[in-house]
Amino acid sequence: MSEITTFDGKATVPELFREPELVVEALLARVGDRVRRARELKSLPRRVIAETSGVSMRYLAQLEAGEGNISIGLLQRVALALDMPLDWLVGEEDPWSSEALRFAEAYRSATAERRRAAAAALTPAPPESLRANRVCLVGLRGAGKSTLGALAGQALGVPFLELNREIEDHSGMPVTELMALYGQEGYRTLEAQAVDRVIATHGTIILAVAGGIVADPATYNTVLAHFHTIWVKASPDEHMGRVQAQGDMRPMAGNPEAMEQLRTILKSRETLYRRAHAALDTSGSSAQESAADLVALIRDQGFIA
Structure with missing residues (x-):
């Protein structure tokens, strides 16, 4: 693969795109972790989430492992099956440590x-x-x-x-x-x-x-x-x-x-x-x-x- 340098002669194409790739990897890992934690919190088998959302069990397993490049539409289905807002699965702030969630849990109890x-x-x-x-x-x-x-x-x-x-x-x-x-x-x-x-x-x-x-x-x-x-x-x-x-x-x-x-x-x-x-x-x-x-x-x- 040929490399293209910037004007300073230092950055190459792979290096230019390295950070966006890491951002995407972090997003997929974050979404997968939150889907798994939400499912475990509600004691829901993966099979039930698959049947409710229409997403296959194999794909859900990949998603929870941070390896599923899921579309927004399918992720919305998973969020509905978990009774979780979509932004809780993709936001940068950890919803389980957020002040809003702590207040919600305190309110419920x-x-x-x-x-x-x-x-x-x-x-x-x-x-x-x-x-x-x-x-x-x-x-x-x-x-x-x-x-x-x-x-x-x-x-x-x-x-x-x-x-x-x-x-x-x-x-x-x-x-x-x-x-x-x-x-x-x-x-x-x-x-x-x-x-x-x-x-x-x-x-x-x-x-x-x-x-x-x-x-x-x-x-x-x-x-x-x-x-x-x-x-x-x-x-x-x-x-x-x-x-x-x-x-x-x-x-x-x-x-x-x-x-x-x-x-x-x-x-x-x-x-x-x-x-x-x-x-x-x-x-x-x-x-x-x-x-x-x-x-x-x-x-x-x-x-x-």
Whole structure:
């Protein structure tokens, strides 16, 4: 290979490009290390991340070893599968040593009283005034959010809305078509816009959102700030049984490990769901019983005046 010198006669082509190559190598090593650490932190097998993101296990192994020259698009899929912001995987500052992450971890482990004190210190307006009389139900599909939200709305005399229905009405397209057209990232943008519309147009409402909304930090923080949020949960067996009872066989079709994957998703999102202001366990209860419990919870907590 011929070498080209600079005007001072010292630097060669390989030497000129040496630093950029080292920067790229450092970036790949940093991304690989953070993907591995995030996966281990959430106790997620590499197989689950591969299935969720659509990235092969072989490529994930190369990525974690710092040898995967991954595209931004594929890395975004991996970040979504890990429930981690993309900038946490590529930024120069170590997110595990950052002040923001330390605060987030301290907040998650704090008592309810300390959480309220921290929120009051960081929120310009009182949280209660921001949330008004809005209630949001979060949780995985099959927890009963739609059924219980509608029943509670009738009992309390307040409107009930499913966020996906708002998205469909606004776009004029079913969510399945929107996902096919815009992908997961595009859907998340539409979801965030729909949340903003609901906040702007409803001071009193019960809203049910898709289970994956907690994977988008910005949108979930908006929900927590502007809604009294309730985690509606159930056992994995009941989650699966209720979805199938609705005639949706997709969770089990051609997938004998569906139940294991459901348990893994529940485990990986549990910390996020626990950020809700209250929780309602519907395991072993009928829809009517759980609806009565939800109404009592909303009244006892003063979520809707």
